[in-house]
Amino acid sequence: MTDKQARRIAEFIAPLRVEPGSKVDLARDFDPRYRARLRKRDSTELLRTGVSLLAEYQSRLAAQDTYGVLLCLQALDAGGKDGTIRHVMSGVNPQGVRVSSFKVPSAEELDHDYLWRYARQLPARGEIGIFNRSHYEEVLVVRVHPENLDRQRLPEDARGRGVWKRRYREINDWERHLCDNGFPVVKIFLNLSKEEQRTRFLKRIDLPEKNWKFSAADIRERAHWDEYQRAFSEMLSATSTSWAPWYVVPADRKWFARICAAAVLAHTLIELDPRYPEVGKAARKELLAAKRQLEGEAPEGAERDPYAAEHGD
Template identity: 55%
Template sequence: MNYDTFIVPPGSNISLKKNYDPAYKTDFNQKADAAIKLQADIERLANYQNILYAQNTYALLIIFQAMDAAGKDSTIKHVTSGVNPQGFQVFSFKEPSTEELDHDYLWRTTKALPERGRIGIFNRSYYEEVLVARVHPEILKKQQLPYLPEGNKIWKQRFEEINGLEKYLVDNGVIILKFFLNVSKSEQKKRFLERIESPEKNWKFSDNDVRERVFWDDYMNAYEEVFNHTSTKLAPWYIIPADRKWFTRLVVANIICTKLQELNLQYPTVSEEHRQQLIGAKRILEQEDEPMNLKDKGKNK
């Protein structure tokens, strides 16, 4: 599978409607085949995570952005089903708290960054500040900013700040993968209706979800601006077709595994002194069995 298809080329001006099909599924025609491939990648990810944790050099930050009902939660659940919780963390960012509004807009996500050796997932992220805040500019008035640049200068400023942050992170060993789950408006409607009609899914639905659909085109324009200004060589955006959840999970899992494979992760090598300590420890442990063996020999006489 050629994943260049899903990357937003740095410096480009893409159109979600023209360049990216939410229903695209490449040459995979059967969900059963995709399930086999997904399971293989789940196992690969578990193995890579073990080495990442042991090496303790890199951290992996995975960012998910999407419209409501695009499948972020289920994608995270399925793709990471085999990872060790000890080296894994997920943060979901919703409306900022009073404490968070008393800091700069990057504060709440920066303090949640994964440590070296760990995989961290942001379910929504600092990109909300150039998406939701752009569609609903009244949000900026709550952020207690010292001043607001005129026109669209605030968004250009934030794009530059975000690019600067991501370059800093990558330079310091935080590998960044950014996924936009590209669901169509018609598929979102279908999933909303399923949530309303299924009692076990009612809790997932809010009437605010329907109200936000009115701003669909505004959100698409805001996302395009984000992709065109923040898809960089160091941290490109991947636009993942999301009308078929099975295909979304397949692509996301394989991209994560491919990125970890590219890091050429290795288990740490021990010093000669440490190796000698291991040999000594092995000798001591093996000698613990000798008294038991003598007793057994006595019983057999």
């Protein structure tokens, strides 16, 4: 990775970044159909390059075993979270990635504070953890449907009008704690237009092999579109921080959304710059001794070191 390539990636994702302290209005500030003058016919090669880059840096991340990365994906239904994960992480070693999805909280989860179930799924050092929906559900779906807040059985003095501002503060503090301890948080909101959601829902109904992905609950949630837009706008405004900024990825074009998601994650890994560990003198001496032993075991007519012979070492 050259400095020029790193700068190009940073410049590419800059328009997607929510500046900390800014007041966001999704409809005004972010176009779901933005594509940065890229063409779809170039997307396959661009994504392939991004996936290859992620595979290299994920390998370094695992070998260094110092940092873990948390990727949070948020979107409305049909926003493309599953497809983004599948395509962007296609070249990464699956042993180094863990995907967690969060549904309706269980009785056990409701017996703990609202961040407990998310903390249990955090990545270890050397891993990339992906939250398919995340702790931000606690200021989105819970806000749009206040009955979910009632089920959390909060003390009386923890409810009321200030609950959302308090949760924004708590989430910001939690993410800062993670970042300070070697677990940077990458946050992507897949921004889908209402018309594109309608089109994708119809496709799920029209194609029998996609029927399983559609639920009547999707239509019920769509009826709250404006409420969700306000909740997303306020969430982005309150929780895009210098240590864990939000990136609003245009999601109407799936191919472009995947390129953007790969670039955002790659940018984070490039900034971390994980390195393969260097062995010390004693370990190097042992390696050379093992090399001589293995070379001495070469069958007659075989290369003493096939790899070195092939690569000119």
